[in-house]
């Protein structure tokens with residue numbers, strides 16, 4: 001990370017933002033991130049499959065895979081680190097087809113999803129898994145915008161400032177997890 | 187016969203749930219510091235520093251270290267000469283989980299059934315393992331077990347012919363397969379021997395030993411040491427960004443086994459290694 005240049009990203013993202021990113025680049029997000037994890041993905045895609053319009057517009061947006069802890073009174077959000085991206089693989093391609101430009105999670109993605117990322121122009125970012133307390137400090141506001149009944153799994157609109165991430169999969173087929181392992185395996 | 191009140195168990199469990207989620211153990215903090223000295227990867231060192239800072243914020247602000255505040259696993263070692271008054275042990279533990287997770291602003295992560303996935307709303311029930319032990323005390327060992335890492339836990343029924351080498355290869359395989367998904371640096375709890383379920387329980391109990399303390403069995407201590415060194419040559423590193431710190435520790439428990447069997451269970455645990463114990 002220390003060697004790569006820091007990129008500032010302010011969603012909604014355009015293709016030119018995406019094309020400039022390479023696996024291993026450090027990024028900082030400022031602006032809106034939408035949250036969704038397992039149950040919200042399931043519902044979003046079920047809606048799509050049934051021909052319904054979605055409660056959120058994903059065009060140009062970045063989805064953060066997170067199920068935060070409840071905030072203490074007076075706080076914006078509780079701990080809010082990423083969950084495993086691979087569990088969203090079953091749904092991700094359909095959301096990319098709607099113009100989703102970024103996903104933030106942790107852990108590897110399937111080959112099919114990585115290929116879809118190249119095809120649709122979408123980047124997968126890693127946030128530090130387990131750093132939920134620290135990452136919550138970059139979140140300025142949080143508002144439930146869909147599926148409130150899902151509790152922690154509801155879709156939230158977060159406004160973040162300098163939220164730290166790293167590019168895991170870029171649109172050129174590079175994968176930081178593979179590169180990292182290759183570099184340091186002995 | 188000594189008597190304790192169920193309410194005392196409930197209050198204790200509630201406190202342990204909160205403490206475990208806010209306070210990472212000093213053994214883990216020491217492991218971060220040690221890894222910061224040995225890790226070659228700049229990205230890996232940055233992750234480790236972030237985790238240290240995360241632990242500091244969690245501790246000082248009583249904010250959960252990780253948003254996955256876990257499935258509560260409770261090992262209750264009950265002295266045979268102890269009487270619990272005022273309710274069932276398991277109910278008392280679950281009431282404690284309910285209290286701790288609600289009052290502590292911890293996430294409810296449990297759904298009521300594997301297919302009817304409706305959140306129970308208060309993180310109950312816990313997984314309780316009760317064992318009778320000598321004496322008149324109750325020892326509660328509680329762990330908040332993350333889902334992402336638990337999803338990478340595995341079991342293999344090795345054959346006696348595969349032996350030690352087979353068991354070692356399987357443990358390393360588990361760590362390799364867990365890869366970045368289970369939030370490395372990892373801890374592997376390994377149970378070898380017994381039966382299918384015994385091995386799994388041994389692997390969970392193994393996680394309660396402090397990181398950095400050697401296995402009391404010299405042979406197993408050597409095995410743990412060798413496996414840890416090998417795991418840290420895999421290159422996965424902190425968060426899987428590449429590096430030397432893939433695992434902080436490998437802890438092994440063994441048990442006698444059948445002449446036909448060599449069961450090996452590996453519980454994968456992440457750096458959010460949250461556990462607490464109390465003796466009542």
Ligand code: SF4
Pocket residue numbers: 081082083129130131252253254255331332333334335336367368369456457458
């Ligand atoms: S694997 Fe551990 S650190 Fe990672 S999100 Fe789950 S509980 Fe948190």
